[in-house]
Amino acid sequence: MFRRPKLLITAILLLAFSIAVGDLMVNWSPQKPLRFRIIPPSSEKLEKSFSAGTAQVGGYQVDVENTTGATIHLLRAELVSPEDSDGSRVHFSIVQTMSAASEDDLVIPPHGSRRLVLEMFEATYVTGLARSEMTYTFLSRSKENYLDLLDYVSGKWPHTVSSRWYPHVDGDFVPVEVSGQ
DSSP: OOHHHHHHHHHHHHHHHHHHHHHHHHHHSOSSOEEEEEEOOOGGGOEEEEETTEEEEEEEEEEEEEOSSSOEEEEEEEEEOOOOTTSOOOEEEEEEOSSTTOGGGGEEOTTOEEEEEEEESOGGGGGGGGGOEEEEEEEEHHHHHHHHHHHHHHHHSTTSSOGGGSOOOEEEEEEOEEOOO
């Protein structure tokens, strides 16, 4: 084979490989990928139920928006109060999917959004919504695929994959927006 075709094929393969690696680096662990907007129910739709002596408030929804070009799998999200002077926080609520049967609800596409359900633990927390923050943990699609590969390899050949090969789950705190609806 002549020298020019070899160089051309090598250059094309190197370019394709570098594009794949660059995409992986950008999408592996995006910074602050999600934004949360709380949509309060109308006053006549505000549902209150009493469970174990604590007044829970339902009917709230949360729009989760992915601001990055990476697909994000939301593992957990909790609404918390702003940090007190002693560093403590009050946990208001845990965000739940609209249909708990479908895990696809927790996958937020690039530059897309999903609507999830929010139930407040106590009615008194409603007044602090505007100052609250959302703490969440997530995996990018790239990292999730890598974890699936590691699980497959460790299932086929036990004792070949060390725990040091497993990446950390990403997480963050972000302020929430409250819709005027």
